[in-house]
Amino acid sequence: MNIRIDANPGGMAVLAPDEFGYFGEYGGPIDDPRIAALLQEISDAFDTCMADPTYTDELMSLRKHYVGRPSPVYHARNLSPEGGAQIYLKREDLNHTGAHKINHCIGEVLLAKRMGKKRVLAETGAGQHGVALATACALLDMECEIHMGVVDIAKEHPNVSRMKILGCDLVPVSMGTGTLKDAVDSAFISYMKDPENMFFAIGSVTGPAPYPRMVQAFQSIIGQEARKQFIDQTGGLPTEVAACVGGGSNAIGLFSGFLDEPDVQLVGVEPAGKGLDTSDHAATLTLGKPGVMHGFRCYYLQEDDGEPSPVHSVASGLDYPGVGPQHCYLKDAGRARYESATDKEAFAAFMELSRAEGIIPALESAHVVAYAMRQAPKMSPDQSILLNLSGRGDKDIDFVIETLGL
Ligand SMILES: *Cc1c(COP(=O)(O)O)cnc(C)c1O
Numbered sequence: 001m002n003i004r005i006d007a008n009p010g011g012m013a014v015l016a017p018d019e020f021g022y023f024g025e026y027g028g029p030i031d032d033p034r035i036a037a038l039l040q041e042i043s044d045a046f047d048t049c050m051a052d053p054t055y056t057d058e059l060m061s062l063r064k065h066y067v068g069r070p071s072p073v074y075h076a077r078n079l080s081p082e083g084g085a086q087i088y089l090k091r092e093d094l095n096h097t098g099a100h101k102i103n104h105c106i107g108e109v110l111l112a113k114r115m116g117k118k119r120v121l122a123e124t125g126a127g128q129h130g131v132a133l134a135t136a137c138a139l140l141d142m143e144c145e146i147h148m149g150v151v152d153i154a155k156e157h158p159n160v161s162r163m164k165i166l167g168c169d170l171v172p173v174s175m176g177t178g179t180l181k182d183a184v185d186s187a188f189i190s191y192m193k194d195p196e197n198m199f200f201a202i203g204s205v206t207g208p209a210p211y212p213r214m215v216q217a218f219q220s221i222i223g224q225e226a227r228k229q230f231i232d233q234t235g236g237l238p239t240e241v242a243a244c245v246g247g248g249s250n251a252i253g254l255f256s257g258f259l260d261e262p263d264v265q266l267v268g269v270e271p272a273g274k275g276l277d278t279s280d281h282a283a284t285l286t287l288g289k290p291g292v293m294h295g296f297r298c299y300y301l302q303e304d305d306g307e308p309s310p311v312h313s314v315a316s317g318l319d320y321p322g323v324g325p326q327h328c329y330l331k332d333a334g335r336a337r338y339e340s341a342t343d344k345e346a347f348a349a350f351m352e353l354s355r356a357e358g359i360i361p362a363l364e365s366a367h368v369v370a371y372a373m374r375q376a377p378k379m380s381p382d383q384s385i386l387l388n389l390s391g392r393g394d395k396d397i398d399f400v401i402e403t404l405g406l
Contacts, residue, residue, distance in 0.1 A: 014213070014220050014256050015326050021209020022297075024332060027325030030208040030295045038195050043210035045115045050217065055114060062106055063221065066139065067096050071222075073229040073386070078356040079372075085239065085379035087372050088386045089359070090226045090254065099362065099391030100222060100250045101132035101203065107218035109136040112199035119143040119194075122201045123187040125152055125180035126316035127159025128395070129203030134166035144168035145198075147187040149179040158395065180319075184294070204247025205324030208295040212325050216256065219249050222388060223257025230386055238386035239379065242267040244367040245285070245338065246317050248324035250390040255336065265337065268327060269371040271313030272340035282311035284323040285331050285338040293322045299331070314343035314403075315363035317391075341370035349373055350393065350400060362391035363400070 015023060022028050030036050049055040063069040071091045080087045092100040112120050120142050124130030130146040137144035146163055150172050153160055163170055171190070176182035191200050205212040205219070223241075230238055241258050243251035245268040258264040273281030281287070288299040293308050300322040301309040308321040330336035341349070346363055349370035354360045361369055368387045376385055393400070400406070 014216050015252070015259060015329070017209065017213050017325075021213070023212070023325040024329040026290070026297050026328040027209060027212050028297050039208060039210060041115070042111075042199075042214075046111060046210055046214050049111055049114055055110065059107060059110060062110075062139075063103075067102055067106065068094060069221065070225040070229065071095055073226055073233060075233065076353075076357050079353060079369075081377045083377075083381060085376040085383040085385050086381065087376055088230065088238065088384060089389045090222060090386060091389055092222060092250065093359070093361065093365065093389045093392035097132050097135050098394060099128060099132070100219060100253065100388075101129055102135065103221060103253070104203075104215045104218035104249065105129075105132040105136040105201065106139070108199070108201045108214070109133070109140050109142055112201070113140055113142060115199065117142075117199040118197045119145060120199045120201050121145040121147070121187055121191055122203060123147045123180065123183035124203070125149075125183070125319065127152070127156045127163065128317055128391075130168070131159050131162045131166070133201055133203075134163045134168040137168060138166045145171060145190065147171045147173050147183040147190065149177070149183045150174045151178040152180065152183070204249040204320075205252050205326060206247040206294065206296065206298075206320070206322060212296070215249050216252050216324075216326060219253030220256035222250065222253035223255060225257075226254060226386060226388075227257035234384070237261055237264050239383040240265040240267055240375070240385045241387070242269060242368050242371055242385055243388035244269050244271075244315075244318060244364050244390060245323060245327060246271075246282075246315075246320050246364065247322075248327045250388050252324060252326045254388040255330070259335075266330065266335060267371065268336055268338045269368045270338060270340040271315060271318040271346075271367055272342040273312040273314070275342060276340060279309070280312035281340070282313045282319050282321065283340045284321065285327060286340050288321070288323075290328065296325060298322045298325050299328050314346060315367065317362070317364040318367065339371055341367040341374075345370035345374075347400065347404060350396070351404070354393075359389070360393035360397065361389055362393050363396045365390045366393075
């Protein structure tokens, strides 16, 4: 199968699924007819909005004046090894709220508003998706309901406080293990009570169709900007573009700008946690197997009975047993390469980028920095790696100080 690139009406080139929402054999629709009807409504509304200049103009205006786009591309000269490849950073950490998630949250809330919905709801693990969504809801005057496990609430004080200040209804979930998985179930139960008035906002390129293509379209701005900025600065294309992969939204966003350039190597970096030879990692594409999880087909880390495995990463945003269908497809097609970095490598990269460039990365983003630090010395000075710095590290500073004993 060929990689198809559609210029959707927002002017963004993206990987296009087939009419059922499959990227190759991954992704796809949901079986349940009642939910399928709700998702079809979202899919139709999304297509209508993307073809409506009043929607796309508002989205582009908010990106510019509210989020602060375009985010810069920065040549990290101090981080680039002598005699090795040059490292460039796409600075998504400089967005309002400090990460790329605001890109799709604004798109989704704007869509919900156009659909006449009253309330947006979602689950959150560490609270990053919750904060970005609560921000977009405050901005666009939409009710917001976030489900979060009680264990996570106890762990993530600053994000819990942010969500409260932003005015969202935080629903503590104590059933099961009181973590992300239970928050997903709880949010879904709430959604099914009143789907006519509610919009379920998914936080990555995961879940059933149309979420993967929708979130991808909102994140593809990263790659579109980065490509133009890189060419303006260097006169050519990067040798490699790289991003960390949790669900895969920031990575597919960056890749979107370069899919049609076969000479540009696409690299996704997964969390190897305590090591690929342990069970404490979340290296889905590296060690997972294809199957159906959370309503879509993807590679995922699974137990013998097909249940998703418990996963681990020091970066909570990467701690997911599955991955977006686009990445499964790109892996099988050989178009993208998936590598991994351990917790330990991420900590080292976190410190290195902070001290070499004065940029404190999110622990999630530190995984791709670790990859670049490993890879660049093997390349030549006329080559380059453009990596996506998906978020800033403010949220991680206390944890890093404690862990490294600084
Ligand atoms: C959530 C998050 C990620 C992982 O999500 P993707 O969908 O894989 O992009 C990466 N970096 C940061 C800063 C995040 O908040």
